[in-house]
Amino acid sequence: MTVIRAALDEMFAVIGQMVGSVFRHGLPLTDKIAARTALTNFFLHIHPVRVRRSWIRMSYTLCLGGLSFFLFIVLTVTGLFLMFYYVPSTSHAYQDMRDLQFVVTFGGVIRNMHRWAAHAMVITVWLHMARVFLTGSYKKPREFNWGVGTLLLLITLLLSFTGYLLPWDQLSIWAVTVGTNMAKYAPIAGPYTRYLLIGGRVVGDNALLRFYVLHVVGLPLAAFLLMVVHFWRVRKDGFSGGL
Amino acid sequence: MATEARDRIAARDRVEQRRRSVEAPSTVRDDSEDEMVVSFPEFVFKEFIAAVAMTAFLILVSVWLQAPLLGQANPGMTPNPSKAPWYFLGLQELLSRFPPLMAGVAFPTFVIVLMILVPFLDRNPSRRPSERKVAIILFALYTAIVVALVIIGTFFRGHEFIWDWGWVLGNPQTCGGSPC
Numbered sequence: 186m187t188v189i190r191a192a193l194d195e196m197f198a199v200i201g202q203m204v205g206s207v208f209r210h211g212l213p214l215t216d217k218i219a220a221r222t223a224l225t226n227f228f229l230h231i232h233p234v235r236v237r238r239s240w241i242r243m244s245y246t247l248c249l250g251g252l253s254f255f256l257f258i259v260l261t262v263t264g265l266f267l268m269f270y271y272v273p274s275t276s277h278a279y280q281d282m283r284d285l286q287f288v289v290t291f292g293g294v295i296r297n298m299h300r301w302a303a304h305a306m307v308i309t310v311w312l313h314m315a316r317v318f319l320t321g322s323y324k325k326p327r328e329f330n331w332g333v334g335t336l337l338l339l340i341t342l343l344l345s346f347t348g349y350l351l352p353w354d355q356l357s358i359w360a361v362t363v364g365t366n367m368a369k370y371a372p373i374a375g376p377y378t379r380y381l382l383i384g385g386r387v388v389g390d391n392a393l394l395r396f397y398v399l400h401v402v403g404l405p406l407a408a409f410l411l412m413v414v415h416f417w418r419v420r421k422d423g424f425s426g427g428l
Numbered sequence: 429m430a431t432e433a434r435d436r437i438a439a440r441d442r443v444e445q446r447r448r449s450v451e452a453p454s455t456v457r458d459d460s461e462d463e464m465v466v467s468f469p470e471f472v473f474k475e476f477i478a479a480v481a482m483t484a485f486l487i488l489v490s491v492w493l494q495a496p497l498l499g500q501a502n503p504g505m506t507p508n509p510s511k512a513p514w515y516f517l518g519l520q521e522l523l524s525r526f527p528p529l530m531a532g533v534a535f536p537t538f539v540i541v542l543m544i545l546v547p548f549l550d551r552n553p554s555r556r557p558s559e560r561k562v563a564i565i566l567f568a569l570y571t572a573i574v575v576a577l578v579i580i581g582t583f584f585r586g587h588e589f590i591w592d593w594g595w596v597l598g599n600p601q602t603c604g605g606s607p608c
């Protein structure tokens with residue numbers, strides 16, 4: 186009996202150690218435990234350990250920056266899933282989209298989520314900018330972060346736009362034809378810019394590959410880097426808080 | 429040796445104790461807006477709720493609302509009108525009204541540069557809405573214009589990007605039976 190008892194005790198001790206190694210500080214029942222948890226947790230350290238109550242009023246940020254970031258994560262995850270099935274060539278892309286829609290289990294829902302989250306992100310980023318403007322939060326010392334934000338807005342639009350071409354249906358190809366035609370009008374560099382962007386004179390295989398690479402690697406990396414800087418600056422400048 | 433260490437610890441505890449009692453008034457909870465609260469778990473919980481709500485919303489919308497997938501791309505058949513994605517329709521609208529160099533290049537560049545410069549152009553140090561009437565009116569105007577252009581581009585532009593009430597009043601102009 187005692188042997189079994191001892192073995193059980195040992196087992197519980199080991200389990201306790203395992204749980205303890207993940208959840209180091211137990212339930213956040215006091216401020217002190219909560220603060221220590223926030224301080225030592227990688228995923229929580231993006232937050233200040235202590236915040237002024239007025240900073241975290243939802244009626245102030247409306248959660249819009251956070252939601253923009255969350256949508257970016259949703260887009261990354263659903264996008265990864267789509268990449269398993271999608272081949273960026275004019276002979277495959279459209280059929281792959283149809284397969285996703287009609288054959289792949291949950292393919293349609295994931296594709297829809299990716300699509301609607303992209304539209305939603307354009308809207309939340311825009312509204313976040315409006316919130317920052319209307320609360321005057323771009324004023325000293327946050328001028329720089331407003332600039333970083335402006336670049337993030339541009340990249341969000343470009344991400345959406347490059348994704349628009351990928352289904353390779355009549356909507357994509359002509360929307361992108363119209364869109365890239367705008368680049369043509371720049372003096373001198375215009376026609377070259379368009380040529381560089383779509384790798385030819387018409388939207389074809391080269392354009393599809395370029396947009397794909399930009400959409401799944403180039404622009405997300407740029408966005409991620411800018412977000413890291415953006416969040417870092419929010420911490421360093423201090424959150425603007427109540428008016 | 430051991431006693432020494434224990435004394436040192438006791439001394440440090442006394443200092444700590446004194447520091448705390450001096451600071452005590454500022455750490456008393458007052459439930460005011462200025463009170464410092466720990467961000468975890470209260471704030472993290474709010475974020476969690478927002479994320480869950482957004483996920484639920486997205487899944488619901490995605491189950492009910494099918495993303496568009498038209499016929500396969502056909503470089504030989506230009507739909508009329510050809511429209512840019514909605515967030516670029518404002519630009520397309522401007523292009524249909526102004527010379528391309530102005531609408532397609534000068535205008536967007538101007539807006540982007542102006543936006544980055546906003547914190548340096550706005551010399552007013554106040555952040556109170558009541559003291560920033562000009563800035564807020566200008567921003568509202570800008571928003572109204574952008575939204576109006578996007579709505580016009582989406583709903584009021586038909587064949588050849590010509591003004592068309594049909595999308596709203598019924599009977600949009602069609603090209604050979606199918607919507608343009």
Ligand code: HEM
Pocket residue numbers: 246248249250251253254310313314317322323327330331332333334335337338341412415419423424425426
């Ligand atoms: C992908 C796009 C973006 C993401 C993920 C993002 C995320 C965030 C987050 C999480 C915050 C913390 C406060 C809050 O949630 O409101 C924040 C603050 C801020 N954002 Fe963004 N943002 C983005 C785009 C922008 C844009 C377009 C602008 C403006 C042009 C901007 C300017 C700022 C400024 C100035 C702050 C500090 C606000 C303050 O202290 O009150 N951001 N951002």
